[in-house]
Amino acid sequence: MKSKKKQLAIIGNGMAASRLLDDLVARDATDRYDITVFGEEPGGAYNRVLLGRVLSGEEPDAIVMKTPRWYEDRGVRLVSTATVTKLDTASRRLQLKNGDEHPYDVAVMATGSVPLVPPLAGVFGLGGELKKGAFVYRTLDDCARIRAHVRPGDNAVVLGGGLLGLEAAKVLCDAGLHVTVVHLAQGLMETQLDHVGGQMLRKQIERTGIFVRAGRTAEAVLGEHAVEGIVLDDGQRLAAETIVIACGVRPRREVAVASGIPVNRGILVNDALMTEVPGVYAVGECAEHRGMTYGIVAPVLEQATVLASILSGRDPTARYRGSKIYARLKVAGVEVASMGIREPELESDDVIQVLEERKDAYRKLVVRNGQLVGAMLVGNTKIAAQLVQLFDRGDSLPEDPLEALSSTCAAGGARSADRVLCNCHRVPLSTVMAAIDGGAATVEGVAEITQAGTGCGSCKSEIAQLCTLRARPAAVGE
Numbered sequence: 001m002k003s004k005k006k007q008l009a010i011i012g013n014g015m016a017a018s019r020l021l022d023d024l025v026a027r028d029a030t031d032r033y034d035i036t037v038f039g040e041e042p043g044g045a046y047n048r049v050l051l052g053r054v055l056s057g058e059e060p061d062a063i064v065m066k067t068p069r070w071y072e073d074r075g076v077r078l079v080s081t082a083t084v085t086k087l088d089t090a091s092r093r094l095q096l097k098n099g100d101e102h103p104y105d106v107a108v109m110a111t112g113s114v115p116l117v118p119p120l121a122g123v124f125g126l127g128g129e130l131k132k133g134a135f136v137y138r139t140l141d142d143c144a145r146i147r148a149h150v151r152p153g154d155n156a157v158v159l160g161g162g163l164l165g166l167e168a169a170k171v172l173c174d175a176g177l178h179v180t181v182v183h184l185a186q187g188l189m190e191t192q193l194d195h196v197g198g199q200m201l202r203k204q205i206e207r208t209g210i211f212v213r214a215g216r217t218a219e220a221v222l223g224e225h226a227v228e229g230i231v232l233d234d235g236q237r238l239a240a241e242t243i244v245i246a247c248g249v250r251p252r253r254e255v256a257v258a259s260g261i262p263v264n265r266g267i268l269v270n271d272a273l274m275t276e277v278p279g280v281y282a283v284g285e286c287a288e289h290r291g292m293t294y295g296i297v298a299p300v301l302e303q304a305t306v307l308a309s310i311l312s313g314r315d316p317t318a319r320y321r322g323s324k325i326y327a328r329l330k331v332a333g334v335e336v337a338s339m340g341i342r343e344p345e346l347e348s349d350d351v352i353q354v355l356e357e358r359k360d361a362y363r364k365l366v367v368r369n370g371q372l373v374g375a376m377l378v379g380n381t382k383i384a385a386q387l388v389q390l391f392d393r394g395d396s397l398p399e400d401p402l403e404a405l406s407s408t409c410a411a412g413g414a415r416s417a418d419r420v421l422c423n424c425h426r427v428p429l430s431t432v433m434a435a436i437d438g439g440a441a442t443v444e445g446v447a448e449i450t451q452a453g454t455g456c457g458s459c460k461s462e463i464a465q466l467c468t469l470r471a472r473p474a475a476v477g478e
Helices: 015-026 048-055 068-073 140-149 163-174 195-207 254-258 297-312 384-393 401-405 429-437 443-450 460-471
Strands: 006-011 033-038 077-079 084-088 093-096 101-103 106-109 113-115 134-136 155-159 178-183 211-214 218-222 229-232 237-239 242-245 249-251 267-269 280-282 287-289 326-331 334-340 350-356 361-368 371-378 420-422
Touching (some): 006 015, 015 033, 048 163, 068 077, 084 254, 106 297, 134 140, 140 242, 155 229, 163 178, 163 195, 163 242, 163 326, 195 211, 195 334, 195 350, 195 361, 334 384, 350 401, 361 401, 371 384, 384 420, 420 429, 429 460
Parallel strands (some): 006 106, 033 077, 106 280, 134 242, 155 178, 155 242, 178 211
Antiparallel strands (some): 093 101, 113 249, 218 229, 229 237, 326 334, 361 371
């Protein structure tokens, strides 16, 4: 007699859950499990990294990764607008905010993260909600509410000079608002960039028409019933009808805490992504592995692939050992790439810096024992792909490390077929080229076959160039 399928509950429907579902389906895990996904937002999973496109006016469908039909066609049950409050780990039942309960044999917590709201005087209304005109920037609903509120000619203040804050600032500036970014650190994107890199980025951001107040914090929000401005820590007042709060995120661990699952900053997991509680796993931004929580796409996807291999039985010995950190981004129109450490950590570490003042471009390498252990690029990222390959594989740098900043560096040529083109999904150039040669004529076509370009999206421009080059008719005599 055929054995009964186990009940697999996935709590969360973000990018980690989406990748986990892809990998589970690819490994025939639906033969082993009845899978139910509990998502707090309506509809299917979407790419949160691309929220700026929706904020700028595109339809939400532009960033949707999975429609409700996708789940249905694969036998996955999707429960939308459902908030899980607790797991009864003894009886293996999960509880929803509306009082419903659902059994599970295996539960995966993919709850992601939530925005940090600083303790600003006057930011909340009488009911405890954000005051009219104050917004966080995290969901499709946030984008819709911001778009409905702002008007050309208004004043806006964005709190936070990280990726999301600068992205929101650029969209609002392009919409005709007077925009000021208030950032605690002296340099922008200090998590990815050193002080010089942050200053170079600031100069380019300010050229787009955005004002930046670095080294400052907001202390209070002005306005009795709606936002009228903010007060900075130096006493200065800035008029504003709109405040966008982008001060970072924290892992969502409330369900774990309520369920007695050990947590620190995030939900504690081992190399198999297991929590201490039998039958409960965690992946993505909510998970803490070896003291690390990850807020970028690539590690989240790597964790999901490992867990899918374990749960499906395809490779029960698969383990997640941690991720090398790198990101290639377009920040408010400025190309930025960062990988590894920002500053030397050992006395023997070498640092190579190239500063192009007129172009506001900056390139930096941190070298240890002839290998690349850190790099950052601002305004000139042409050699990002080859640096990522050198960093990821641990290849030796040329005898003169300055040669690594050349696009013709033999150690990692920009067209090397084995180099990774899509860092998020670890898709090599050769795979993308094979998809194009097989008939994929657009970025979307390549993405459907290889998944390249469906993470942070930074590789889309190169994929588009490859599609154009391969489609170009050969010249006479070629």
